[in-house]
Amino acid sequence: MPRSIQSTQPPLKFIPQRFNPFVLQIVRWLLPFVLRFRTRPWLPTGIVHIESKNAEILAKLYQQFQAGKIRFLIAFRHPEVEDPLCMLYLLSRIVPRVARQQGILLQHPVHSYFLYDRGMTVWAGNWLGWLFSRVGGVPIRRGRRLDRQAIQTARELFANGKLPIAVAPEGGNNGHSGIVSPLEPGVAQMGFWCVEDLQKANRSETVFIVPVGIQYRYVEKPWSKIDWLLSKLEADSGLPVNEIDPSASLNQQEIYYQRIYRLGEYLITEMEEFYRRFYHQDIPKTISTEEFASPNEILIARLHRLMDKALKVAEEYFGIQPQGNFIDRCRRLEEAGWNYIYREDIPDINALPPFKRGLADWIAEEADLRMRHMRLVESFVAVNSTHIQEQPTAEKFAETTLLMFDMLSRIQDTTFPGRPRLGWKEAQITVGEPISVTERWENLQGDRHAIRQAVSDLTKDLQVALEKLLE
Template sequence: MPRSIHSTQPPLRFIALRFNPFILKITQWLLPLLLRFRTRPWLPAGIVNIEARNVKVLAELYQQFQAGKIRFLIAFRHPEVEDPLCMLYLLSRIVPKVARQQNIELKNRVHSYFLYDRGMTIWAGDWLGRLFSRIGGVPVRRGRRLDRHAIQTARELFANGKFPISVAPEGGTNGLSGVVSPLEPGVAQMSFWCLEDLQKANRSETVVIVPIAIQYRYTEPPWSKLDWLLSKLELDSGLPIKEIAQGEQQEIYYQRIYRLAEYLIAEMEEFYRRFYHQDIPKSISNEESPSPNQVLTERLHRLMNTALQVAEQYFGLQSQGTFIDRCRRLEEAGWSYIYREDLPDIKALPPFKRGLADWIAEEADLRMRHMRLVESFVAVTATYIQEQPTAERFAEIALLMFDMLSRIKDTTLPGRPRLGWKEAQITVGEPISVSDRWANSQGDRHAVRQALSDLTRDLQVALQKMID
């Protein structure tokens, strides 16, 4: 992850697609190693097995695609950073295998283009952009209203590319296998654009969206590693030591997580009251007498709103939209102060102007940290653990807390601790026809907007059903 930024940076240029079948082949060959040892080769943690359901549907879609009958977009859940590797494994290994078993003839390579966040190259390094460009990746500036290069490239690939295209409609990871974050409207819009382009070219292909869900589970519940992680978080946060020895194992871990969350929220509330002069009430009044979980979640959301407002006030932004919408706008605003497109040659600046530019970049980076804290918790609900008190859900919440503390106490965000070997479960959903919806909405702007909204909603419902 990136260190703190202390100076202005060159603009974030668009990384053009330079697809290379040989580089893709090497990447596919290395997949099992990448899945097991993506971050720390010496740790016994990673993904050791990938299972997939309903793959025949995807194999048949590829057959129709290669026959020129359809164009399709893969909309996949994005809870963890390993998701793209799992998707690559699904397409390169599982789909061809199922196609052979089901006597489904596939003439060409099974692969897809994909959209990725341009910010990934900031924390991972420029090498990642070079790799992605050669295996089918198109970078997107998530906060820009109009990322012309990305839109034009993705639109061209969707309508005319030799592969389908994959998109994570949530726009980013939320760290939770059991919750789908609110979807961004880009998938629906891209599908309508594809139909427009096909119609202009007098082509009759059907356009569909294929929802795909990804979930993870540990091969063995990592209770001992979870105990170590919670002890570390309690120590790092300064939470007074208190033995909790009553109740079942799940109840003990729940009490520890709840106590840690309550302590961290209280500390952050006081931080914003004292140093950012924010008016945060010390209690929540509700006539309906909500449960302690609901009170804690309301405090969390109020704290998230406060953190975003602190950053928005600095950048002169309105507090409008969902938490995710606001995070995206803040990211783009911060990048515009750091990666200066209005400075063609940073090195040619006189020392005075260079100093001012560096000052602004450093302060923008600091203000964006408020937004980064919020990003980790946009999908947390009051009952997430109580609904299913599994080791996986305890670990997911504890790791989100680890991310928060790491962003505050370190100049870099270290790699997450690995708690054990994991398995991935991929579910291919039933295709959603876009052609029928598009045909029924023509001639009326309101009808088009409603059709886009309905398509986004139906995709959200489909993804959530597959993981419930």
């Protein structure tokens, strides 16, 4: 994350896709090192092993694609920031290896174009935009109702590009290997657009969407690191550290669950008072417990109520009506904030007189502050009442603790330091059965009015397919 923004910025320009096989090859050579030591070269924190299931499905699809028989889009899960690196490893190493083993001839490179959030270059730097453009990336403004240039570029590549295209249909990472966030309809819509574009060109390729699941696990269960991180969060929050007696008749999972529950309840109570007192939000100090079966459900209900209030604080400032789920609201707020910071209505910022420049900087700084309410909510969009309790694992405890770390870091430090790394990890990538978009299009029998429902149905089916890959 960048430091707090205190001045207006020039518009975020579209970064054209300029695929360069030489740059891609360099990235592939560096990939094993980057996977292991992406953020801290001196610590054992990265991904040491990636295994796959059903990679032969992709090998066969690439063979058919290169023969001009099909077009396809890879719809991959997005739980962590490492996902694109794992996908690159899958396509550059695992799929070619499986193809050789099964006698499937493939042309090189086995790669894909991909969509990425334009905001990544805001916090990482312009170098990332340069790199992504050379390895097939297309930037998209997630909150824009219609990012015409990005959508048109992606549509053109899907129908006519020399490579398939990959998209994360969740729109952003949610921090949970075992929970799929509600999908955005863009992937399904792109599938139907591709079929339509092919038919207009009198082409016979079949269009598929391929679901791909990604999950992570620690090589060694990081209980000691979780204990350290929880102790740090307890201390930073003002709670006594590790108040629960380890000698009590509780197993390890129960001890950590109680610590996380206690910390979460404390943080929610403090944030409720924060929004109640300083932002004049109507948050009752009690909640009716009749409709909830457990204290955990009550806590999650309080969390969701708090998230709603935090978003309303930002929405009221930007003049936005609450619409959709938490993810939808976050996306719209992000775009509204960017419109106040990256000013497309100012031809030349440096040509402004000091008075108008001062006003523009004022607006940009305040917009950045208001967007922080949305950033807090982003960390918890996938949290539910049963995730940890159902089959408690070290990974689930680590994920939840890291989300709370994100929250405290955003409040304590405007530079938002990198997450603590709790140990070596392994990735499991599972390729699902391709979904034929062409077949669904043919079932519409040319009824364009039914496409909206077809997009909705395909999105739901893709959601189910991704969730099954995590079972």
